[in-house]
Amino acid sequence: MRHSKLRKLWNGVQKLDKLITLDLCNFRDLIEISDLSRAPNLQKVDLSGCVSLRQLHPSVFTRPKLRELSLIGCKFLENRQRKDPIETTTVEVCYGIRQTVCDLEGIGLEVVLSQPVEDCEVGNCSLVPCSLASRGVVGNSIGYMLAGEQLPLAPGVSIPGTLVDKERGDAHHIIDIQEDLGMNFHGEGDEDVVRSMGGLGSRVKRRKIRDMVRDEQLDFLAIQETKLEVISDALVLALWGNNDCCWSYLPSVGNSGGILSIWNKVKASLVFTFIGDGFVGVCLDLLTENKRCFVINVYAKCSSRDKRTLWSNILMSKRGFGDGLWCIVGDFNSIRDSSERRGVNLSHRDDPSAEMRSFNEFVGDLDLFDMPLVGRMFTWFHPNGIAMSRLDRLLVSPLWLDSWGDSFVRVLDRDVSDHCPLVLRYCSVDWGPKPFRFNNFCLQSREFKDVIKVTWASQEFIGWMGFILKERLKGLKGVIKEWTVRNFGDAEGKKKRLTIEIAELDSKSEGLGLVDAEVVLRKKLFEELWILLRNMDALIFQRSRSRWIKEGDSNSRYFHNCVKARKRRNNLLALRTPSGWVEGPTLVREAVVSYFKNHFDNGRWHRPTLDGIVFPQLSANKVEDLTAIFTLEEIIIYIKVVKSPSNPNLILLKP
CATH class of the missing domain: 3.60.10.10 (Endonuclease/exonuclease/phosphatase)
Known part of the structure; x- marks a missing residue:
């Protein structure tokens, strides 16, 4: 009777002892469900899609074995309050329900109007487990759960039908319809039907x-x-x-x-x-x-x-x-x-x-x-x-x-x-201390080498050699940083200051002229400016590690993008291991240590050998002939053969 135009179910005089499932799905013209008190073994009632249903007899909620009641799409349903306990574990309701569905003893399920999620035509339905519902949840509740999840139900109580089962059931409904109409889907079985949705x-x-x-x-x-x-x-x-x-x-x-x-x-x-x-x-x-x-x-x-x-x-x-x-x-x-x-x-x-x-x-x-x-x-x-x-x-x-x-x-x-x-x-994680490095332009300074020597000799540490080396590099790094800031820090500000001083001397030279001391000062300022510009270009070049395209291109977008691209390439985002991808400093470090620990362990393993393999080789006579010293007779014979008009450039060198 699928998709029947039935408007009203029986009036309650029939004996329904063997009725277990009442499937009235998509009975769009059905307006009333009458007395079901003569159906003591009823376990499931599916009224989803009954968009015209207005009345549901109270006996529905008193069935002792009822486990599932689906009211999806029943947006005009007028419910009647019942205080009789039922054992329903899952109730599907619509926004259209505005009165109490039932009252579960020990649970207290009242009107459960959750977020609209599931299959109602108007998109106003959701599926809510009674075991998680609380009394008085009315309106647009956010804390909903879906059937098929792990729920804290009483022992022996299970939720029928997961989401996948419902999806497959919809597919089977489609198959039933196409069989009635004599239509065929391309594919095998119901898998393609499920996939097509x-x-x-x-x-x-x-x-x-x-x-x-x-x-x-x-x-x-x-x-x-x-x-x-x-x-x-x-x-x-x-x-x-x-x-x-x-x-x-x-x-x-x-x-x-x-x-x-x-x-x-x-x-x-x-x-x-x-x-x-x-x-x-x-x-x-x-x-x-x-x-x-x-x-x-x-x-x-x-x-x-x-x-x-x-x-x-x-x-x-x-x-x-x-x-x-x-x-x-x-x-x-x-x-x-x-x-x-x-x-x-x-x-x-x-x-x-x-x-x-x-x-x-x-x-x-x-x-x-x-x-x-x-x-x-x-x-x-x-x-x-x-x-x-x-x-x-x-x-x-x-x-x-x-x-x-x-x-x-x-x-x-x-x-x-x-x-x-x-x-x-x-990714903004901290991978720990940075490696020891300094900019190459520091080597252009004459005093940089002396700073390194003095700092290295003045540091004394006690411990094993690896610890001493680490501490010396750590101390040297701080000294180099201070020296770099003192000599090359605020490069843009120094460049602006030198440019202004040179411009002032140029303006003075156009008017009164410069004295000898000012000429020397102007020359020194130009030298400092040139060194500063070279250092700035060297810094950008070292960061980008890219070749120049043309002179003076250090301020272009290309080289700044090279700096960022290199930083992205060197950034360790994740590591793929045999068990999957790992992210974060802690997990990556553990994976790296574990890999090299297993790689360099002292375990015995079978190494391949070349035993039993026969390789081609020369005989002893041929080896002796090839390694023997040339005799005088052999040389004379060779000269007679080679020395000819076709080979006029043969030259013999005597010791």
């Missing part, structure tokens, strides 16, 4: 996203391929997990595309949004840091023409709003190099290298950094396990990196999606 319409995906937001403590969430034409407030609140969020979205076209951006409204205030075909951009004021940033959520189509149009629109948006803190993240559906794709046949495409060049030009015109990935090389995986690509990426501006220091993109493990989630993290 993609986008944010899948409850499993919504659950995974909410868990990720909580575990990673996200401030901004960018979702692509929502496959939803309309996104409700209830859905966004369910994804974020609380009410402290704002959002902007681009609807899908049918079952294709769709973009959703959600951010923490406590930390960021929306200034304006700019939305185009394939992207959703927001301008946010960061409340805690007094900064303004632009974040663009991108989903590119597969068509090369659509991609070029998208790139052009994003580029115009960035140029129109100007430089600042920019972050562009999403599924670009493009690669920058052939190494970013594996197991994909590109021969059917027009010119894959042309698209790579166009995409690289787009990234270069944006003047943004393509953040490297930590954890994996690829972000998209085909179900066949062979094809994989790096389609998702995160681009940030130089000012973004300056504002938040060391940052990296961590690739999380994928589960229900064919794309891996990307998380932008900031």
Whole structure:
């Protein structure tokens, strides 16, 4: 009787001793459930989708074996209070319920109106375990839990149906419908049906996203391929997990595309949004840091023409709003190099290298950094396990990196999606003391060598040689730092002071002229200025470790970016071990020590030998012939053979 137009169930005269499950799912015209007192063995009542249901007989709540009652979508239900205890462990309710559902003895379940999460058509339902419910929780409660989690229930009580089981049940419902209609799905069994329920319409995906937001403590969430034409407030609140969020979205076209951006409204205030075909951009004021940033959520189509149009629109948006803190993240559906794709046949495409060049030009015109990935090389995986690509990426501006220091993109493990989630993290951990180093320009000073000798000889320590060396370098480091600050500190201020003094002498020379002492002073000032400029260039060069492109290029953006790029390359973000990735100084140190301890242990292990292998070798006669001294007869014979008109340049040197 699935999807029947039945309006009212029996009037209570039937004997229902064998009735265990009452499945009235999606009886949209059903308006009343009559007396069920003659069904003592009833364990489950599924009224989900009964959108017209208004009355539920009190006998429903008094069934002694009732374990599950589903009222999802019953938004017009008028409930009647009952004080009789029931043993229901799970009750699913809707926002439409405004009166007491039941009163559980020892638990006290009253009206439970939780965050809208689950399958109700209007998005106003959630599933709440009675064992965690408290009396008088009315309205928009935040502390909800979902069935399938570990719950502190009484011994022997279990919760029927996890989220995966419910998802599979929906798939089986679809299979039943298609069998009635004579339709066939492509694929085998119900796995493809479950897999086809993609986008944010899948409850499993919504659950995974909410868990990720909580575990990673996200401030901004960018979702692509929502496959939803309309996104409700209830859905966004369910994804974020609380009410402290704002959002902007681009609807899908049918079952294709769709973009959703959600951010923490406590930390960021929306200034304006700019939305185009394939992207959703927001301008946010960061409340805690007094900064303004632009974040663009991108989903590119597969068509090369659509991609070029998208790139052009994003580029115009960035140029129109100007430089600042920019972050562009999403599924670009493009690669920058052939190494970013594996197991994909590109021969059917027009010119894959042309698209790579166009995409690289787009990234270069944006003047943004393509953040490297930590954890994996690829972000998209085909179900066949062979094809994989790096389609998702995160681009940030130089000012973004300056504002938040060391940052990296961590690739999380994928589960229900064919794309891996990307998380932008900031690393500000202390790795301990810095290694001993000093700037090369210090060697240009004549007194630097004397400072080193005097300091090294004046230090005396007692202990083993490694300790003495460490303490001497530690003391020498402090002396060099003080000497550098005293002689080369405040370089910009010294340069400005020298420039002003030279300009004053130049002005005086144009009028009255300079005396001999002033000429010598002017020459000395020029010498100091030249040495100072050389030292400043040497400092930048040493930090960047890059070759000069042209003279006087030390103040260009290129070399400052080289300094930052080298710092990012040398930054140890995470370490991959046989048991997985580890982060943080403590765990990384432990992993390194453990590796080298096992590598250099004194354990016995089998070493390969060459015993029993026969190699080709010369005979004893040939060895003796090759090592013998040349005789006079051999030399004469050689001269007669070689000395000919064809070899006129033979020269013999006598001892």
